[in-house]
Amino acid sequence: MEEAVITRKLTKKFGDFIATNEITFTVNPGEIFGFLGANGAGKTTAIRMLCGLLAPTSGEAKVAGYDVYQQSEQIKHVIGYMSQKFSLYEDLTVRENIRFYGGIYGLSGAEIKRQTESILETLSLQPVAHSLVASLPLGWKQKLAFSVAMVHNPKIVFLDEPTGGVDPITRRQFWDMIYQAAHRGTTIFVTTHYMDEAEYCNRVSIMVDGRIQALDTPRALKQTYGVDSMDGVFQILAAALPPNELIVRC
């Protein structure tokens, strides 16, 4: 089977600032790919290029076999996206949100109905199905947002810091949902800055200042750097700034 995501020297510059610097990586179908890095390391820029929200400055990228320059319309049909900001409409009810996202992805009325029931069932949201999303607790909203991003059964789903600001129990439940989705064959591309979450991924890449500094399974990374947690790996990589960066800091 074809790679879910493949990039080669993908670069985005904003003026003089290089947000992502020649990143090259491959995401295998069905895997949970963790995209790690500190705030401002270039994770969001990379994800936005892959989703077709930003045009790359140079380099190549393919998502689900489609080229990001030429075939962004095809890409849109097969990916799901959950942004850093909350992506549901607070003034619509739970049901209306599901129906809307099902609608814009071209699902038929019957499919939307089936998906709605299944989401309400899975998340036990039946009692609040007709309540405005604004009235739900944050954890529920995040889980609902994830389900809505999956409403059209995308091949790949991009999650940009999906667990930001969520309590640990909900984060755990959220990752259970991610596992289930991966189990059904969806490729998960997830950014986070919680290092404990990195342990849950099949493979992780760590971005520092626009570059990918490491890419492997969590176990292999911990062995390579001789530490017993992903946090340790990250500390080592983040400290080792490139020389020119050091000169600037001095």
Place this chain on the structure above:
Amino acid sequence: MNRFFAFVKKEFLHILRDRRTLLILFGLPFVQVLLFGFALTNEIKSAQIIVLDHDKGYHSGQIINRLVASGYFELQVYERSYEGLESAFRKGKVKLAVVFPVRFTHDYEHGRNAQVQLLADASEQNTAISLTNYASSIIRDYAAEGRTQVAGPMAIDIRSRMVFNPELEGAFVFVPGVMAMVLLLVSAMMTSVTIAREKEMGTMEVLMVSPLNQGQILFGKVLPYLLLSFLNGCIIIALGVFTLGIPLHGSLLLLLAETLLFIFLALSIGIFISSLTDSQLVAMFASLVIMLMPTIFLSGFIFPIESMPKLLQVISQIIPARYFIDIVKGIMIKGVGIGYLYKETLVLIGMSLFFTLLSLRNLKTRLV
């Protein structure tokens, strides 16, 4: 197409959920039209008048009695000269003066054209119009009665003159003005705010990642407001015609077409504003400052353009509402057709194209 309808449906849900939006949408035109309409049709009771009676004859006395007996007027004083009239007007207490020339009674009885002059303080245009209308009809009634009683041609020629604002421009302007204002507010402000809201909330990103294309998103945002604005325009026209008695001399079809054109212009301005900002607050503020205030102050809606300083008159030429107000006045009150309004129409079309192109250029990079 189903995608697009799902999107439009969502937009309607937003509007229906938001009480403030609904209130602005449907409350504003009613309040504005009725408020201004009330000010215009406000019945006048006991307005202070003065009489300058050079005639001192039987008929002038009768007419003065009729005027006072009507209840609309209260005789303030008999004046002896025009100078006295002027100073009375300046003091502002007197709203109307009735002047009978020498030999008024003589002329009237001998079938000549007897003249009465009405002078009104038109610094309050609406009052001035009502007062001269009331007084004229009372005098005309008197003349009509006289004709049936006595044989022979008898006529009174009423000459009314508006002092301070002779043209009376802007008297009927309030309905077109309110229309321009409400349509701008609904179409431009709400469109820009709703697009800015999607950007601010982050949902715009999600929409852009979805298979909806940019045109569908924009048109889907705009369509509900287009429909609602048009409905609003119709409500305002109906209110003006049926409750306030504004005439509709020209073609209704042309009026509706021009209204649609103006709504389109307002929407294109709204999209233009939203292409400049990501914040609802900025969008709202920009709408108010660059559209609503100039519309109120510079379009001739409240202050006649003719009495503005030269500089403001020049600035008023870039205010879209000014042209729309002229068009609506032309169609409703003067009953003219497109032949007289093509210049204003072309200006509106030109402005729409300008903003549409400008925002399309901006949006390409700014929508996300």
